[in-house]
Amino acid sequence: MSHEMDDRRIICDASRFQEPYWRHSVMSKKQKLNSRSSTEAKLIAVDDVVTMMLWTKVFMEWQGYLIKKNFLYQDNKSAILLEENGPKSVGKRSRAINIRYFFITDQVEKGNVKIKYCPTGNMIADFMTKPLQGEKFCKFRDWILGPQE
Structure with a gap:
């Protein structure tokens, strides 16, 4: 999920896993440059x-x-399509995206990284980066720490 600040830069969250050890990490940081769309961000x-x-x-x-x-x-x-297919997926709205952001496409093709879709409501990174309440808080807490009795 992205959040806009006063300077129109985006704070993006990321979630990743490494099998078979199920190492999980979450990252949230303010981007150093402005982006034109959520896909570019x-x-x-x-x-x-x-x-x-x-x-x-x-x-x-x-x-x-x-x-x-x-x-x-x-x-x-939209970002997944660009990450997996690189410049072949570029349309009218994404033509201006800098080629350096297609590094991910090379890594996907080499098999070093696999991109998976995760609905926004299931992004575990939200637990570490956003104030959650109620059912969503309990769901992610239980997922990370194990069920609470």
Whole structure:
């Protein structure tokens, strides 16, 4: 999910998992540049996250662990199309997106990262980055910490 601030820069959340150890991490940070759409904002955020994912994968493998799958969960279907297909998916509204944000496409093609759609309501990153209440808070709390009695 993205949040606009007064300077029109976006704060993006990211959620990722690494199998088989189910290492999960959440990231939320203000972007260094303005974006024209939520899709472009997601591409910028994913570019940062994938770099961190690849470094973590290499680090874990140096420690003797085998990371079978690297999942990045995304709630923006337009961004997923661009991330998986690169410039081939560029339409009228996304032509201005800088080519450097297609680094993710190369990593998907190499099999280093798998992008999965996750509906906004199920984004576990929300638990760490937004004030949640009621049922949604309990759902994510139980998912992270285990069911509360």
